[in-house]
Amino acid sequence: MKPERGPLRVALLGCGVVGSEVVRLLREQAADLTARVGVPLEVAGIAVRRLDRVREGIDPALLTTDAQALVTRDDVDLVVEVIGGIEPARSLMLEAMKAGKSVITANKALLAEDGETLFAAARECGADLYYEAAVAGAIPLLRPLRESLVGDHVHRVLGIVNGTTNYILDQMDTHGAGFNDALEEAQALGFAEADPTADVEGFDAAAKAAILAQLAFHTPVTAADVHREGITEVTAADVAGAEEMDSVVKLLAICERVPAEDGRNGGRGVSVRVYPAMIPRSHPLASVRGAYNAVFVEAESAGPLMFYGAGAGGAPTASAILGDLVAVARNLVAGSRGPVEVTYAKLPVLPMGETITRYYVQLDVADRSGVLAAVAEEFARHEVSIQAVRQEGLGDDAQLVVVTHRAPDAALSATVERLRKLDIVREVASVMRVEGED
Ligand SMILES: NC(=O)C1=CN([C@@H]2O[C@H](COP(=O)(O)OP(=O)(O)OC[C@H]3O[C@@H](n4cnc5c(N)ncnc54)[C@H](OP(=O)(O)O)[C@@H]3O)[C@@H](O)[C@H]2O)C=CC1
Numbered sequence: 355m356k357p358e359r360g361p362l363r364v365a366l367l368g369c370g371v372v373g374s375e376v377v378r379l380l381r382e383q384a385a386d387l388t389a390r391v392g393v394p395l396e397v398a399g400i401a402v403r404r405l406d407r408v409r410e411g412i413d414p415a416l417l418t419t420d421a422q423a424l425v426t427r428d429d430v431d432l433v434v435e436v437i438g439g440i441e442p443a444r445s446l447m448l449e450a451m452k453a454g455k456s457v458i459t460a461n462k463a464l465l466a467e468d469g470e471t472l473f474a475a476a477r478e479c480g481a482d483l484y485y486e487a488a489v490a491g492a493i494p495l496l497r498p499l500r501e502s503l504v505g506d507h508v509h510r511v512l513g514i515v516n517g518t519t520n521y522i523l524d525q526m527d528t529h530g531a532g533f534n535d536a537l538e539e540a541q542a543l544g545f546a547e548a549d550p551t552a553d554v555e556g557f558d559a560a561a562k563a564a565i566l567a568q569l570a571f572h573t574p575v576t577a578a579d580v581h582r583e584g585i586t587e588v589t590a591a592d593v594a595g596a597e598e599m600d601s602v603v604k605l606l607a608i609c610e611r612v613p614a615e616d617g618r619n620g621g622r623g624v625s626v627r628v629y630p631a632m633i634p635r636s637h638p639l640a641s642v643r644g645a646y647n648a649v650f651v652e653a654e655s656a657g658p659l660m661f662y663g664a665g666a667g668g669a670p671t672a673s674a675i676l677g678d679l680v681a682v683a684r685n686l687v688a689g690s691r692g693p694v695e696v697t698y699a700k701l702p703v704l705p706m707g708e709t710i711t712r713y714y715v716q717l718d719v720a721d722r723s724g725v726l727a728a729v730a731e732e733f734a735r736h737e738v739s740i741q742a743v744r745q746e747g748l749g750d751d752a753q754l755v756v757v758t759h760r761a762p763d764a765a766l767s768a769t770v771e772r773l774r775k776l777d778i779v780r781e782v783a784s785v786m787r788v789e790g791e792d
């Protein structure tokens with residue numbers, strides 16, 4: 355008969371927005387978690403930066419500033435990393451796995467920058483490395499990609515994966531809020547990263563896109579491979595332009611296989627990109643409000659799948675961490691391990707210029723005859739076909755709005771560059787990519 359196993363002891367690294375909720379759930383759901391795992395889960399210690407910070411519901415005797423000593427302690431079985439950033443998080447996780455502990459993390463920035471080092475350590479040390487909370491908060495998304503869809507062929511992953519920017523854009527669209535006010539609210543609600551530049555400049559969404567692309571296409575993708583544009587350049591004219599098109603502006607993460615012209619298996623490569631784009635109000639992503647996230651996955655046999663839920667915040671993120679904690683604890687009790695990451699496909703990540711997109715372009719133009727023909731000529735010169743064109747206003751207020759068909763991004767941006775130089779174009783008031791059906 356197997357000897358009875360004692361409690362599993364958890365070292366928590368970080369006790370901020372997410373960590374404090376992990377502690378609360380471990381305490382409030384202790385009985386259920388024991389029943390689900392088979393043994394109790396106990397907090398062995400909590401590493402923080404400042405011991406003097408007020409922390410409601412946290413036993414001060416558990417706190418330490420010596421994270422390194424905590425992760426290697428003999429009485430620790432599992433490590434949960436919710437400090438964030440690259441260092442010391444990476445060294446601490448590596449130390450923990452070297453010491454035979456399995457690790458659960460929400461750290462997308464680190465996974466997208468240097469996941470391969472962590473996955474290699476997990477393989478070598480025989481440890482589990484789980485990270486459901488790293489993408490889209492509470493939404494079970496990585497496990498479906500990592501396990502449920504591992505027998506299928508995923509073509510595309512598209513969605514809203516950053517709660518802070520969705521909150522800001524939604525506040526701007528529905529309440530006419532200012533950018534800075536909406537960002538401050540998102541920070542107060544615990545959605546934003548420690549440095550919110552990561553959110554508004556698209557770094558956080560790019561890290562998540564890299565993780566999603568790697569899992570979906572079984573190919574190495576890092577944050578540096580992802581084309582990234584944030585929302586700081588989104589202007590009032592862009593939002594108003596979207597409104598006129600019966601569309602909204604959303605920060606999208608798009609990961610897709612680019613098929614080969616000759617139908618070669620694996621295709622030409624993958625395109626992984628993050629940028630603000632207009633989507634029609636009738637599109638399901640348009641109705642994703644506040645800090646919610648939504649992700650579409652398109653797979654060959656499964657067809658289209660949609661995942662939706664809270665994408666940020668302490669409790670939703672802690673829910674995903676607890677799910678991983680139970681899974682890893684069950685593996686420990688059973689003496690088994692979870693799935694190991696394999697990136698066997700070595701697909702190139704294509705440059706943005708080769709990606710096929712659509713543009714919305716709003717031009718302040720000199721109100722004189724021939725303006726439409728001159729603008730149309732520039733699009734034709736770059737082999738970009740126009741889907742719709744509208745001329746508005748007269749004299750100094752004259753505007754031309756052009757929506758293109760799909761074309762290589764390089765051709766579209768070259769056209770806009772040329773338009774800026776035309777003397778009949780006073781200003782390029784708005785340029786935005788358009789997603790959704792043509
Ligand atoms: N907030 C969210 O909605 C989500 C966050 N995440 C990820 O979860 C992680 C944590 O985020 P969040 O809780 O918001 O961050 P916080 O900034 O709220 O918390 C960070 C915690 O880490 C501690 N810490 C910082 N540096 C050190 C160090 N050198 N040694 C020990 N402890 C340290 C801090 O200590 P102290 O308390 O003393 O300052 C704090 O308790 C990040 O990777 C983030 O990207 C993922 C999904 C959603």
Ligand SMILES: N[C@@H](CC=O)C(=O)O
Pocket residue numbers: 488489490491515516517518519545546547553558665666667
């Ligand atoms: N800052 C992130 C937190 C969750 O990942 C976001 O806003 O989505």
